[in-house]
Amino acid sequence: MLPIRLVTLDMAGTTVRDEHEVEHCFARAAKDTGLTVSDERVLALQGYHKHQVFEMLWTEHLGSNHPEWSARVEHSYETFTSILENHYLTHPVYPTEGALELFQWLREQDIRIALTTGFYRKVTNIILEKLGWLKGLDSRYIATGANSIIDVSITSDEVVAGRPEPYMIQKAMATFGITDAAEVINIGDTPSDLKSGTAAGCRLSLGVVNGTHSRQQLEAVPSDGLLENVGELIKVIGGR
Known part of the structure; x- marks a missing residue:
């Protein structure tokens, strides 16, 4: 062998x-950018790149052909990265x-x-x-x-x-x-x-x-x- x-x-x-801080940061970003998503759905998508996750979720909510789809994805992702970076900069790891x-x-x-x-x-x-x-x-x-x-x-x-x-x-x-x-x-x-x-x-x-x-x-x-x-x-x- x-x-x-x-x-x-x-x-x-x-x-x-991980004390579920990534999930909390994601859920906060989703809420702040008008995306409704359950805790169970967020957990199920752990491990995926978060830009991909926002693409998936906004597709489910709007459809990828919606004229605001791309802007919504980018806004949610940028909000998430800001929240996440601030968390890890200000908390012990x-x-x-x-x-x-x-x-x-x-x-x-x-x-x-x-x-x-x-x-x-x-x-x-x-x-x-x-x-x-x-x-x-x-x-x-x-x-x-x-x-x-x-x-x-x-x-x-x-x-x-x-x-x-x-x-x-x-x-x-x-x-x-x-x-x-x-x-x-x-x-x-x-x-x-x-x-x-x-x-x-x-x-x-x-x-x-x-x-x-x-x-x-x-x-x-x-x-x-x-x-x-x-x-x-x-x-x-x-x-x-």
């Missing part, structure tokens, strides 16, 4: 503690349980660490900077030496399409010259995370139940297993 060479991990809710231990163990095993996210680059960097995870990354957000915490950071606006498409995972693979997805494990806390890993053909596409979605919610989505937190991945890989 091929060795595991790369682990791709979502950020908010998987490696970065913490890693999830087990994340730092997992990062250290993966480095000791010479397994690459890729953080993928539905966030755009500006807010991603705010979060990474607060956590100290920008350390050792170059202008392409790739690690330049052994002193870095992660090996690469990839955002959904840096690929053709974000989750549930597999492109962020595939970009991480290409970064390290990995051509076989059987050498990759993907892990996240949303249905779109799991679908992305499956679409990429990863050895395992795993979910964590201490993020934005419960075990019951994630059990409804095909996966290769659910973990209490990312730290449990050590046992999964170590036991293979």
Whole structure:
């Protein structure tokens, strides 16, 4: 069996503690821009690029052929980004349980660490900077030496399409010259995370139940297993 060479991990809710602040920021932006949407609908769209989410929601409300559709989408998205950036600039950010231990163990095993996210680059960097995870990354957000915490950071606006498409995972693979997805494990806390890993053909596409979605919610989505937190991945890989 091929060795595991790369682990791709979502950020908010998987490696970065999420108290549903992204949902709250999104719901506030939707309300402020005249978009009516339920909490359940917002949760179901977690993990997708938020511009795409506003496109989907305004299509449902107006239809994509409506003359104001584009302007409404842009207004909602710009309002959301302003609210979200202000939140992360003014609030502390913490890693999830087990994340730092997992990062250290993966480095000791010479397994690459890729953080993928539905966030755009500006807010991603705010979060990474607060956590100290920008350390050792170059202008392409790739690690330049052994002193870095992660090996690469990839955002959904840096690929053709974000989750549930597999492109962020595939970009991480290409970064390290990995051509076989059987050498990759993907892990996240949303249905779109799991679908992305499956679409990429990863050895395992795993979910964590201490993020934005419960075990019951994630059990409804095909996966290769659910973990209490990312730290449990050590046992999964170590036991293979």
